Amino acid sequence: MRPESNELDALVRELHRQGTAWLPSGLGSRLDWGAPLRQRCEPLSCAELRGIVEHNPGDFTISVRAGTPLVEVQEALAHHRQWLALDLPWGSATTATSTGSIGGLVARGLSGGYRQRHLGVRDQLIGLQLLRADGVRARAGGRVVKNVAGYDLMRLFCGSWGSLGLITEVTLRTQPLPPVRRGLLLQGSLAELAALSRWLLHSCLTPERIDLWSAALAAAAGLEAQALLLIGLASVEAGSLADQIATIRQRWPGASQELEAEAMAPLLARSRGEGGSAESTDWLLRLGVPADRAWDLLAGRDLEGLALDLSAGSGIGLAWPLPAGPVASACLDAGRIAALREHCRQLGGWLTLLRQPAGSNLPAWQDVPSRPLIEAVKRQFDPKLQLAPGRLPGVAAGLQANGSTR
Numbered sequence: 267m268r269p270e271s272n273e274l275d276a277l278v279r280e281l282h283r284q285g286t287a288w289l290p291s292g293l294g295s296r297l298d299w300g301a302p303l304r305q306r307c308e309p310l311s312c313a314e315l316r317g318i319v320e321h322n323p324g325d326f327t328i329s330v331r332a333g334t335p336l337v338e339v340q341e342a343l344a345h346h347r348q349w350l351a352l353d354l355p356w357g358s359a360t361t362a363t364s365t366g367s368i369g370g371l372v373a374r375g376l377s378g379g380y381r382q383r384h385l386g387v388r389d390q391l392i393g394l395q396l397l398r399a400d401g402v403r404a405r406a407g408g409r410v411v412k413n414v415a416g417y418d419l420m421r422l423f424c425g426s427w428g429s430l431g432l433i434t435e436v437t438l439r440t441q442p443l444p445p446v447r448r449g450l451l452l453q454g455s456l457a458e459l460a461a462l463s464r465w466l467l468h469s470c471l472t473p474e475r476i477d478l479w480s481a482a483l484a485a486a487a488g489l490e491a492q493a494l495l496l497i498g499l500a501s502v503e504a505g506s507l508a509d510q511i512a513t514i515r516q517r518w519p520g521a522s523q524e525l526e527a528e529a530m531a532p533l534l535a536r537s538r539g540e541g542g543s544a545e546s547t548d549w550l551l552r553l554g555v556p557a558d559r560a561w562d563l564l565a566g567r568d569l570e571g572l573a574l575d576l577s578a579g580s581g582i583g584l585a586w587p588l589p590a591g592p593v594a595s596a597c598l599d600a601g602r603i604a605a606l607r608e609h610c611r612q613l614g615g616w617l618t619l620l621r622q623p624a625g626s627n628l629p630a631w632q633d634v635p636s637r638p639l640i641e642a643v644k645r646q647f648d649p650k651l652q653l654a655p656g657r658l659p660g661v662a663a664g665l666q667a668n669g670s671t672r
């Protein structure tokens with residue numbers, strides 16, 4: 267289903283009347299990721315809901331229709347020396363091949379290394395318009411930065427995975443593009459990198475990103491097969507940036523490599539998925555541990571041979587086996603996933619399966635104490651349980667439309 271915007275409301279109302287299951291979709295680039303759907307349902311594409319509704323450069327806000335590609339928004343903002351402080355989604359090796367809509371980005375609620383300085387998608391969301399499962403239009407937040415009234419529905423929809431309603435428009439906070447940017451690449455032992463990272467996180471420096479890569483990912487990117495820290499720095503003037511780099515170098519015992527902004531982009535692209543395609547791996551794990559335990563996670567054997575790109579400040583990252591190539595990669599299977607999940611749990615964290623090979627049938631999410639609450643919210647927004655059945659994290663497979671569980 268790919269309705270024009272003027273056909274959308276009537277279509278959703280009709281689906282509701284019939285009680286038909288359907289899947290809210292952006293551009294359809296990653297629809298199958300996450301927990302498998304419990305029943306076959308037709309995607310409803312937002313591809314025709316495209317374009318910028320309003321950009322207020324002076325207020326640093328932009329309102330965009332849900333089906334607009336992220337890349338298109340970034341290009342438009344760059345003309346005003348602004349940007350959305352968000353990474354390209356994983357699996358987008360270059361801007362040119364990047365896929366994914368703004369609506370999909372908000373619905374998934376995932377973010378990358380820029381979260382260190384700019385926080386995640388949910389923190390940049392100012393307003394949201396949506397179509398409820400019964401076809402009624404609703405809005406949350408507004409179009410200006412200062413508006414605080416009612417429940418914070420926006421953030422509920424951020425990370426809802428298409429399970430609570432169809433996002434039709436979002437308003438986001440924009441940022442000025444920093445005039446100068448530079449990267450610093452440090453390779454060394456885990457203990458040295460951990461010490462530097464701890465110091466950096468407690469220093470007065472404000473890096474945009476502090477990405478921790480496993481040795482396997484470094485090797486796949488053509489660097490020495492040793493863990494690394496990729497530190498991204500930005501400033502309004504070159505002198506301040508040079509001072510920050512000098513301060514870090516004074517603390518770092520080993521060799522370091524300084525990267526111009528242009529050299530950072532291709533390196534970051536490598537971290538978003540070797541091979542450049544979201545289809546290039548069967549497995550994709552999202553994992554998180556308290557930031558100061560990330561080093562314990564890396565020191566264990568569970569991640570050995572896997573590509574891992576983790577934000578040192580949040581302790582959240584992605585891991586995947588590298589596709590066949592010059593660098594030998596470890597394989598994943600149910601036993602290894604279980605061990606890794608248990609290790610993350612012991613360290614106070616979690617592991618989610620974003621992708622797994624067909625037929626492996628491992629639980630995508632870990633059970634959570636908030637499951638009854640999530641189920642109650644789902645029932646409230648989608649009483650006929652039509653939207654993305656079975657996908658919402660924490661929702662029991664047997665949840666019935668009347669609220670009972672099988």
Ligand SMILES: Cc1cc2nc3c(=O)[nH]c(=O)nc-3n(C[C@H](O)[C@H](O)[C@H](O)COP(=O)(O)OP(=O)(O)OC[C@H]3O[C@@H](n4cnc5c(N)ncnc54)[C@H](O)[C@@H]3O)c2cc1C
Pocket residue numbers: 289290291292293294295296297298299312332333352353354355356365366367368369370371372373374375376377378379427428429431432433434550620654
């Ligand atoms: C650093 C980073 C890493 C990321 N890594 C991943 C990743 O590993 N896997 C991943 O899947 N995503 C990831 N994302 C999010 C990614 O940006 C989105 O998955 C992507 O934008 C989807 O775009 P799409 O339009 O093709 O959505 P689709 O593939 O069509 O849909 C993706 C999901 O969003 C829901 N959805 C889409 N549009 C709407 C809408 N308008 N209203 C309600 N629900 C909707 C769908 O039901 C589905 O659950 C990442 C983002 C960042 C910034």
